[in-house]
Amino acid sequence: MGDFVNIFKIDDNSLNIANYYVRHNMLVAFPTETVYGLGCNALSDDAVKRVYAAKGRPIDNPLIVHLPMDADYSRYVYDNDLSLSLRKAFLPGPLTMVYKSKGVVSPLVSCGLDTLAIRVPSHKGAQRFLKYVDLPIAAPSANVSKHVSPVTAMHVYEDFGDKLPMILDGGRCDGGIESTVLDVTGDVPVILRKGLITAEMIKSVVGACQYAVDGDALNKRSPGTRYRHYCPKVPSTLFGADEVQKAVEYYGELKNSDKNPVILCTTEVAENLKGLNVIDLGNTGAVMANRLYAALRESENYDHLIGIRFVVEDEIALGVENRFLKAFG
Numbered sequence: 001m002g003d004f005v006n007i008f009k010i011d012d013n014s015l016n017i018a019n020y021y022v023r024h025n026m027l028v029a030f031p032t033e034t035v036y037g038l039g040c041n042a043l044s045d046d047a048v049k050r051v052y053a054a055k056g057r058p059i060d061n062p063l064i065v066h067l068p069m070d071a072d073y074s075r076y077v078y079d080n081d082l083s084l085s086l087r088k089a090f091l092p093g094p095l096t097m098v099y100k101s102k103g104v105v106s107p108l109v110s111c112g113l114d115t116l117a118i119r120v121p122s123h124k125g126a127q128r129f130l131k132y133v134d135l136p137i138a139a140p141s142a143n144v145s146k147h148v149s150p151v152t153a154m155h156v157y158e159d160f161g162d163k164l165p166m167i168l169d170g171g172r173c174d175g176g177i178e179s180t181v182l183d184v185t186g187d188v189p190v191i192l193r194k195g196l197i198t199a200e201m202i203k204s205v206v207g208a209c210q211y212a213v214d215g216d217a218l219n220k221r222s223p224g225t226r227y228r229h230y231c232p233k234v235p236s237t238l239f240g241a242d243e244v245q246k247a248v249e250y251y252g253e254l255k256n257s258d259k260n261p262v263i264l265c266t267t268e269v270a271e272n273l274k275g276l277n278v279i280d281l282g283n284t285g286a287v288m289a290n291r292l293y294a295a296l297r298e299s300e301n302y303d304h305l306i307g308i309r310f311v312v313e314d315e316i317a318l319g320v321e322n323r324f325l326k327a328f329g
């Protein structure tokens, strides 16, 4: 990898070094099928403190613990039938479940909540890393707090440079938006953060699924939802799905004042904007999820980002819309 001395392909050699770092409570970034994670030993207060410090993350926004496929959940949390059915159906995969904690991992992971979020990623490189290290790995997305989540090793490098001892490179993440966070502590599962595993999919397995309602209750249950997220480092303006013409006029005004703007919109809209700087987000939820974060980072090559909202036509697009709107503040 030439100049990037801390970016490593995943093999026995790099895993051996990663294992050393994790066991010495240092941070290792690793790929998952959603976004890259900034991993540390979840059993160590020191290691977990380091993650919050490196990201500049508010200390009341809890972390997800990542486990390998065959891990014994009952070591960490009070398991239940609901989650067992969902695990059979969806894991490994982009579904994080929130349980009552047994208090085995560092209390800093859950910021003093009595719950613990667990996720078993399906990415082969992630599984290899988690099996090799054989420790519960607490990992937020591997971006500086508030910035766009990373979907390549270079994105992680852009945010942290050489401050991380190691970035494991597993290629571009396919999923593209973070895992669905699902509270399974009650009788009915409750979605705290929308993602690639949708309410319909969950309903089809366990018969019911609710969305947490925005507001105080949700803020208490999933503090992360309260903070500003996913912001590209470029001024931005958002237009409605029916305001394409207005967006184009605004683009023209910026051009006339010597700016170099870019428009982020669906394929359908992009096709009518030939000749302008456009980033094409795709048309279906899955494609938009896959492209969103790379698109937001690409927008940083311009000096103004113009977003055009899209009509949500499938459930994954709902999760994309959530991040899209947050990116525009």
Ligand code: TXA
Pocket: 032, 034, 035, 036, 037, 038, 061, 062, 063, 064, 094, 096, 098, 110, 113, 115, 116, 117, 119, 121, 139, 140, 141, 142, 177, 178, 179, 180, 181, 192, 193, 221, 222, 223, 224, 225
């Ligand atoms: O796909 C993902 O989930 C990625 C990859 C790296 O696994 N991770 C990720 O982590 O998105 P992060 O830290 O950016 O987001 C974690 C989310 C936050 O919204 C947080 O509030 C929620 O999970 N969370 C963590 N522990 C929780 C808990 N005990 N109760 C409720 N929500 C929790």
Ligand code: MG
Pocket: 140, 141, 149
């Ligand atoms: Mg994040």
